[in-house]
Amino acid sequence: MTDTAPRELPLQELAEVIIRFAGDSGDGMQLTGDQFTSISAALGNDLATLPEFPAEIRAPQGTLAGVSAFQVRISDFAITTPGDAPTVLVAMNPAALKAQLKNLVQGGAIIVNTDAFNERNLEKAGYESNPLEDGTLDGYRSYPVPMSQITRDAVAEHGVKPRDAERSKNFFALGLISWMYTRPIEPTMEFINTKFHGKELVIKANEAAFHAGYNFGETAELFESHYEIKPADLPSGEYTNVNGNTALAWGCAAAGQLARLPIFLGSYPITPASDILHDLSELKHFGIRTFQAEDEIAAVASAVGAAFGGALSFTTTSGPGVALKGEGMGLAVSLELPLIVIDIQRGGPSTGLPTKPEQADLMMAMYGRHSESPMPIIAPRSPADCFNVAIEACRIALRYRTPVMLLSDGYLATSSEPWLLPDIDSLPDIGVDFHTGFNGTNEDGEGIFLPYLRDPETLARPWAIPGTPDLMHRIGGIEKEDGTGNISYDPENHQKMVDLRAAKIEAVDVPDVEVAGDMDADFCMLGWGSTWGAIDAAVERLQQAGKKAAHVHLTHLNPLPKNLEEVLSKFETVICPEMNAGQLVNLIRAKYLLDIKPVNKMNGVPFTTAEIESAALKAMEAS
Amino acid sequence: MTDTAPRELPLQELAEVIIRFAGDSGDGMQLTGDQFTSISAALGNDLATLPEFPAEIRAPQGTLAGVSAFQVRISDFAITTPGDAPTVLVAMNPAALKAQLKNLVQGGAIIVNTDAFNERNLEKAGYESNPLEDGTLDGYRSYPVPMSQITRDAVAEHGVKPRDAERSKNFFALGLISWMYTRPIEPTMEFINTKFHGKELVIKANEAAFHAGYNFGETAELFESHYEIKPADLPSGEYTNVNGNTALAWGCAAAGQLARLPIFLGSYPITPASDILHDLSELKHFGIRTFQAEDEIAAVASAVGAAFGGALSFTTTSGPGVALKGEGMGLAVSLELPLIVIDIQRGGPSTGLPTKPEQADLMMAMYGRHSESPMPIIAPRSPADCFNVAIEACRIALRYRTPVMLLSDGYLATSSEPWLLPDIDSLPDIGVDFHTGFNGTNEDGEGIFLPYLRDPETLARPWAIPGTPDLMHRIGGIEKEDGTGNISYDPENHQKMVDLRAAKIEAVDVPDVEVAGDMDADFCMLGWGSTWGAIDAAVERLQQAGKKAAHVHLTHLNPLPKNLEEVLSKFETVICPEMNAGQLVNLIRAKYLLDIKPVNKMNGVPFTTAEIESAALKAMEAS
Amino acid sequence: MTDTPTRTEPADWATDQEVRWCPGCGDYSILTAMRMLMPELEVDREKTVFISGIGCAARFPYYMNTYGMHGIHGRAPAIATGLAMARPDLDIWVIGGDGDMMSIGGNHLIHALRRNVNLKILLFNNMIYGLTKGQFSPTSEVGKVTKSSPMGSLDAPFNPVSVALGAEASFVARTHDMDRQHMMEMFRRAHEHKGASIVEVFQNCNVFNDGAFEEITKKQNRDGNLISLEQGKPIQFGADGEFGVVVENGAAKIVAVADVGEAALLVHDETKADPSTAFMLSRLSRGPFEPTPIGVFRAIERIEYATSSTAQLAMAQNDKGSGDLSTLLRSRGTWQV
């Protein structure tokens, strides 16, 4: 390490910055971004992150398909999205520059590893001339840095082979960015020592690279200033940084404890849902059994079996998997057993765009089963909200003995945000009692068990699990007599059961929606799921521009909140941004005959705040 | 045979009669009903029939669960339903009487086999006293006939063993009813001789039993009169009697010829769709290959494979099977290959009521796939209409290279009606050409094949089948570049493809709906599928009662006819009777914001004309 | 629970639901065998569960006074796997027909077998689809004429015993509906086995495939055509044990004992670790029209699935302590604001 005396550079204060680290999949960009996020969190910034992976496992090095990126937004105010467009791009090679430049804001900063811009890499990226020299970067502030070279030099003294040395260049970049945004050094040193514990050479190399980057910022006369972003005024407390899938897994684990039930997960791997299976597989000490089934049908079927046995049962998947589970979910509807089906929505139809988000499974969640087969549907709005919504899904499933569909998406799944840890004692008790005694009498006055005798309040049937003396009973998917559960082909009984199943779901206790933004606006945006952050931010921008706008965001999609019709009716104009072709719009129009307007986008990329703002402005003008 | 001189009884003319033959599953009621239908058809009556089978394969003899029934309505005017309630009930045993009596119109006739009303049978049927004696039949005209005994006596002379003799008692009943409604004897004699060809003893016994029944009518002083039903004024031509499943199978076979394509059917048996598989399996000489797959997923997958190879491909099933085919259909949507998915809807959810009809798979047909995955949907309205609609489904699938969902139901499947045979030369040519040449050029000006280059008119992509020189290409379910079909993760391209797939289906050429009934009415009934007959009849009754009513019946459910909004908007009140909880209503409300009213019924029994009439009257009053 | 189960009678295992199979159906005698066996097993009704798919066979649970689920077509082994994992304390029987378990459910069956989930799987093989009124099944013989194969089916049938052995089954047996004692014995053995056990039951569907097994199961045909496998005994059959089985040229073969001598006969050993001999025996017969082995083909010990799963849970709790939510939420690092 060379300790050069710091230059005296002006320290500018910024309200926020959006940085995107981009490099080859092998370049460690996710790690770099994660660590930058951690130290910023510890500094008290608000933040939001969004990783972007290549679709291939390992696309050929240096190609556009192989670019891996990580966007992090840090701010001194509360934010709800990772930001529309980065203001700073760190590009580790030509492919990263080519793939990402179009996202950068005009006038944004580009910190680029010039060493990677050799002929071979340029060709792989599809550049005909060197973009660092041909004017491609005009209109941006570009900072060329020979990262590979400096890293190699810095780590050489530790006896690292030159080929291995290059691997540390992401820590060089991290060091440089840490300097630019005045992040402390120690947390990263600690991180390196923990992460690479036992690999001394790697630790030394990464430390050296980090310092080299940090020092380069201070000494090289390339940067005009560095920046400070003050802590955000966040509610005080203990925070962690979670992505949606982890929050969801934790929510499931929490629900098991809150319901005092063992957890069973039947799942089949599929992007972007697999990580929930992975996370829950790590929690065996919570009494959680995970079962990697042979397919999605077995996954849902096994979960139904476990629910019959008294477990809090889950099945996790994405669209193609849900398409296979329809019959199994229909069985759960007919059996009236609790089950949580989690769909991390991705681009479709068919295999579609597995790594890109969509919100286009809502109608399938409502109607993807034969006959009238109603199921509650619920959707989280932010990564951390996945925790709460998982618990709420379990509450409904248990209380009403029904399968529940939870719709997250690939955007929530992988993006992360700081989460003020909840007080565990304040979490709801969602436990229900198993049925243990007779609930009826036969003609001879003897006690009998009626598996379909309903709770008059919830219309739920008793949950009596195998092992309970005397309550032996049989259930099945053929239409059954109300009360006894015996097979019945009687017409009136069928009508009654159809009506009861519908009434039970329709009466699920759903909290009223609240209106965010301006209560007295004429204009409202209705949303559900992961569009929340962008809509929320758009409302703020509209307000800043002197417009009035309200925001109604649904967590419960079936049944809809009882006050929704009244709330929506008050607005002159309601638009509904969705990453589909207008599915919630359809439900609302059909149910309330309200002329709400779809704002749709299906390109695999979440709505930006700007897109929603402009859609809002257009709709305001039109009305 | 004893030839007794005929009594001179008054011959009354009737406009129609609705007879229900009911007995034990082993009693041959279906055969009896079929034969009565045949002779009535030959006499020129209009007619409609509805069989009713027990849910069990062979429920215990003599029990309620084992009752098999066949309803036939014959008339001297054009009819569209088998009638709400029988006016004549033939009950071969106590269980049949018990199960069916509630259906009979007040004052209706009951012809009952008194010999079967012994203690054992009464007990099996759950009668505590003999209904023939305890006043149960008050309010009906009951005709007690010792059928078993007379049959035994009649056949004894032919050397038939008494136990076997009983088997002929259905022909006794047929003979008696043939006499009552003045049907000729010869056709049944011919039928017996053909059907039981080679079994001389059986022929003799059945002939004798029939004559005994016929003569019993003439001689026994039990009947006050017999009846005549004049031929109906039907369009002249050659008729056959078909049920919906057979008409559908024939329509598929016809479509193969009209498209000049070999037919492939991938199917897995399921009630009430299996008969289509059975019927098409008999048509190998039409170049039809049927494949009984290992499950429904393999069934649809094999059909997709065959379509890729250039076959006109089908898959047939019922609700539970469709629930399993979602992913396969999604693949077909993405591949843009022609495929016809036939759903014979039955009672649900889950296994539900397998032998009962519903119309509750419409939303699943629309939305039972992940993401935006649009498919045309089409539904026949009567048994014979299944033939036309099968051809129309194929036309759309071939012209637009898309999977098409055809929704029939268990009621259409098994009920039958006379069908004026179409002029085969007048059937449409639905052939399309396979693509055989290049349709683009590469940068070097060489010819290339672009598998996703679209026909500007239909937006269909070229169908180039394996074996075609030079056009080798790969297709798949991952999002693909417009034109080339190469895998593409590009955001704009995805949006474009989503839009194109939607636009293609939205633009399918669907004929305008026509308004039946009173064009100038304020009141309209909107229907689809098998409710047609009952709605049509209800309109007539309303008109007879001096009310004005219009009827709009949809064959095409996606896309909807272009003039539908305009047509429906003209009416003050629109009601929509459906055997579901309001599915078409949902589609219409969401699309046009028209406040049409659901009239729903889900008890496994089709709407009666009276039910629809009364719903109409109620709606008229309310408006 | 370590309590001794209450003593029961066969009638205690019957429900009040009327049995609705066709008169004469082989399913009745299987049901009787099961109801008679239960008291002998000394198990609790409330700890016993029957899970089935869809089909005539699959109506079975409705007739047993235990816990039960009539599931969806083909998925019973998967439903039961979830239940067995969640509730290792239960005694779980899986019932299904040849269509249910070998056609639509074939995959779940072989996966349950390889995983060795503690399930007693009874495959009622009537070589036909009964409930849907008589189409050929994956065990129907080639050339079978049915409504869906009017010119004869083209599909070579599975041999369920071979399939099970190819799928690593640890217990495989075969019996038939005409011999109550033998059925009870096989079901008892399946029950004793810890892990997945599959018993193929030849079952007559007298409506759609009557007499399918007559040539081997009819009283007068049994001696000559049923080869009863008995542990530790030379495999021998015929009225006077005049026929026997030898291994020759890497396959099992039927010989006249007189020709080879008793000592040359294969001595049956269901406990062999290598399934090859059991597989050979499964190939002896091409169908129920020639000498066919019944009895236990294979019964080996192999760790049971839920047991391993439970062990991992215990080990995890041992290592990390009982799951604590507060610790979990803090496991990826936290900071204070």
Added chain:
Amino acid sequence: MTDTPTRTEPADWATDQEVRWCPGCGDYSILTAMRMLMPELEVDREKTVFISGIGCAARFPYYMNTYGMHGIHGRAPAIATGLAMARPDLDIWVIGGDGDMMSIGGNHLIHALRRNVNLKILLFNNMIYGLTKGQFSPTSEVGKVTKSSPMGSLDAPFNPVSVALGAEASFVARTHDMDRQHMMEMFRRAHEHKGASIVEVFQNCNVFNDGAFEEITKKQNRDGNLISLEQGKPIQFGADGEFGVVVENGAAKIVAVADVGEAALLVHDETKADPSTAFMLSRLSRGPFEPTPIGVFRAIERIEYATSSTAQLAMAQNDKGSGDLSTLLRSRGTWQV
């Protein structure tokens, strides 16, 4: 078509699409083997079709300049069955991974095998889920630590060769990605076979399961650990053929040739009607860490599915004449009004 196919070069079989497997993936060498084999088979590109499911392996069709379909996960054998029935004139290859074909697609695979549909099925077995980033698969060894099995997987794996033989497969072979010549030979043999042929290809996933087959497929390990099955030859291996295989006590067993003499060795006969010997051979090895047979286990003649189907169509046409619509509509009787 009876025309002679145009002569082609391996390059003619490549598409313009960039191959996107991880650098070093075993799939590359399989692709090369296939492209090199094709010209030798003297087949037409336009008559050749590759059908796959989903997974890394399943990207294969995009890289072959033939007709191709990248289907949905697990369903390739079913898709291909429909195509093979509709178009018996085509040469159809089915490609999939161990997850695709043994997990979600296990049932379609075994049904395609029993039906003997004319498909050349290549199972790329890397004993892991590659595309979804490294979960255990149905061929992973017990105890495998992956993201979904952090304490080791509980599931006993399938042996794909045993499964195939249990499912009546008429052609079963095994090869590995480190031996191009052997792959080409196995693919050629699969191609020659009329009916369903399955070839298990041991394929290294260097990202998620690197070295899974190293102990048997690495050059220096092959002599000692690969048992090459050759028709008509005694089964022998080792640098100097010092080891061999005998049948003993109803199972195959490895012996030192010196101990038993060469004459005692099992002479390989892939054409045996009874699959028992082939099954025995499949049980020789418990996994790719001990001597494991490669080559053709079984190759017997059995009527092919589409051929039977075509024959029935022809017979029906012969009996009833070419289907006539007008006759059909009148087949249930008509009357005149």
